[in-house]
Amino acid sequence: MALLDDVKDELAAIDNDSPAAKMAQASAMMRFGGGLRPVNNQAIIRAQFDSPAAASWLERTITAYFQKEAVVREAARQTPGGVVRRYDVFVERGATALALQTGLLDRRMRLVKGLPADIVSGNIAQIKAAWRGAFLARGAISDPGKASYLEIICPTHETALALQGAARRLGISARARQVRSSERVTLRDPDAIERMLIIMGASRSAREWTGKRSDGEARGKANRLANFDDANMRRSAKAAAEAGEKVRKAFEILGDDMPDNLKNAGQLRLNHPDASLEELGRLADPPITKDAIAGRIRRLLQLSDKTRKARMQND
Numbered sequence: 001m002a003l004l005d006d007v008k009d010e011l012a013a014i015d016n017d018s019p020a021a022k023m024a025q026a027s028a029m030m031r032f033g034g035g036l037r038p039v040n041n042q043a044i045i046r047a048q049f050d051s052p053a054a055a056s057w058l059e060r061t062i063t064a065y066f067q068k069e070a071v072v073r074e075a076a077r078q079t080p081g082g083v084v085r086r087y088d089v090f091v092e093r094g095a096t097a098l099a100l101q102t103g104l105l106d107r108r109m110r111l112v113k114g115l116p117a118d119i120v121s122g123n124i125a126q127i128k129a130a131w132r133g134a135f136l137a138r139g140a141i142s143d144p145g146k147a148s149y150l151e152i153i154c155p156t157h158e159t160a161l162a163l164q165g166a167a168r169r170l171g172i173s174a175r176a177r178q179v180r181s182s183e184r185v186t187l188r189d190p191d192a193i194e195r196m197l198i199i200m201g202a203s204r205s206a207r208e209w210t211g212k213r214s215d216g217e218a219r220g221k222a223n224r225l226a227n228f229d230d231a232n233m234r235r236s237a238k239a240a241a242e243a244g245e246k247v248r249k250a251f252e253i254l255g256d257d258m259p260d261n262l263k264n265a266g267q268l269r270l271n272h273p274d275a276s277l278e279e280l281g282r283l284a285d286p287p288i289t290k291d292a293i294a295g296r297i298r299r300l301l302q303l304s305d306k307t308r309k310a311r312m313q314n315d
Contacts, residue, residue, distance in 0.1 A: 003212075004141055005051065007197065007205040011132050012053035014201045019065070021129035024119045026061050027102035028133030029054065032155060033089070036099045036111065045091040045098060047137065054136040055087035066101060068094045114158035120165065127166045132200040134163055141193070144212030150193045154183040172196055244273045247297065250304030258303060265296035 017025065030036075033047030049055045055072045062070040073088045091098055099105040103116025114120070119130050138153040154160040160176040160183040167174035167185070172192050174185050187193050190210070197206035247266040258266075268280045275283070277290035284293060 003143060003205070003209060004139075006208070007141060007202045008051040008136055008139070009053045010202045010205050011136055011200055012051065012057040014132070015057075017129055018125055020122065021125040022061060022065055023102060024122060024126040025129035025133035025136075026058060026065070027104065027116055027119060028130040029058050029137045030089075030099075030102060031104060031112075031115065031159065032134045032137035032152070033058075035155065036095060036104050042092070043096045043099070045089075045095045045104075047089045049087045049089070049137060050085075051136065052087050055089050057136070058089045062089070062091060062098065066098055068098050113156055114162035115166070120162055124169070127169050128199055128201070130166055131163070131170070131196070135200060141197075141209065144209060148188060148190045148193055150187040150196060152185050154185060157183050159183070160185050167196070170196070170199055172199075241273060243297065244269055246301055250300050253304045253308050254300075257307075258300065262296050262300040262303065265293055266300050268293070269297060 029049075030045055030047045033049055034045075035047070036043055036045050038044075047055075047058060049058075052072075052074075059070045059072045062068050068091055070089055070091050073090060074085060075088060076083050076085045078084075096105070100107075100109075103118055104112055106112055115130060119126050134152050134154075135150075140149075140151050140153075142149045152163060154163060154176075157176075157178075163185045164174050164176040167187075172187065172195060173189070174187050174192075176183070176185050178184070187196060194206050194210050197203070197209065247269045251266060251270075264284070265280075268275075268283055272280060272283060277294050281288045281290045281293045
């Protein structure tokens with residue numbers, strides 16, 4: 001969670017956008033955080049966040065830019081994993097007017113199912129701000145070393161499609177999908193995730209995420225190579241032990257009735273049970289190739305097997 005907190009803190013610190021971009025970010029934060037809803041026959045806006053910095057940004061923007069009163073209320077609940085804290089931004093007076101200003105309601109006073117048309121067809125700064133607001137509200141990112149993903153949980157299928165289309169305008173391929181009962185927009189490609197973090201304004205977090213991911217991949221590769229080498233060594237040792245046992249039985253069957261070159265090759269295997277064929281070849285007098293030592297041991301075992309079968313027939 002530390003990385004996610006860092007990303008959201010960095011995004012919430014951005015305060016130099018144009019008025020249109022600020023409106024797009026605020027609209028997305030309210031849309032993905034909860035939106036307009038009726039309470040006791042009164043329309044209110046309630047947007048919930050897991051980041052206090054995000055809640056604070058929205059509260060300040062609503063108060064200073066839209067001239068509406070907003071308050072932040074902290075809520076905590078106990079879960080099996082510990083205490084979970086959430087930060088609710090409430091707008092009670094003038095919520096309907098604010099919803100019209102930010103495009104949560106259309107001109108016919110109907111709730112917009114996706115993102116406001118002014119944002120979807122807006123400039124690139126508005127598209128970036130909308131993605132930033134959606135991430136601040138419901139975004140998540142993988143920890144370095146785990147399967148890469150950047151994901152936003154969407155309130156409706158229409159918002160997922162709108163966010164997917166907005167990513168396309170930014171030159172990034174995102175996938176809208178349904179997971180159980182929730183709609184999500186997901187990025188899996190590490191390069192796309194890094195680009196999206198930078199586009200949203202979290203360049204410092206992007207460098208940190210990419211650096212830690214690269215370190216994790218390097219460690220994983222080193223571990224895989226070490227495990228691979230270890231497995232090869234175990235297989236080689238097992239094969240050498242099995243070959244040594246076969247040579248020992250061949251000596252018992254043949255006694256001294258075998259060519260010297262085959263006997264010498266077999267004796268090398270018995271004397272050096274852990275050595276590779278290449279090492280046995282170098283130990284031979286004179287030295288020979290590993291193919292040659294392997295061939296002599298193979299012929300020794302074939303001769304032993306042939307002798308054993310002949311004896312069984314004679315008996």
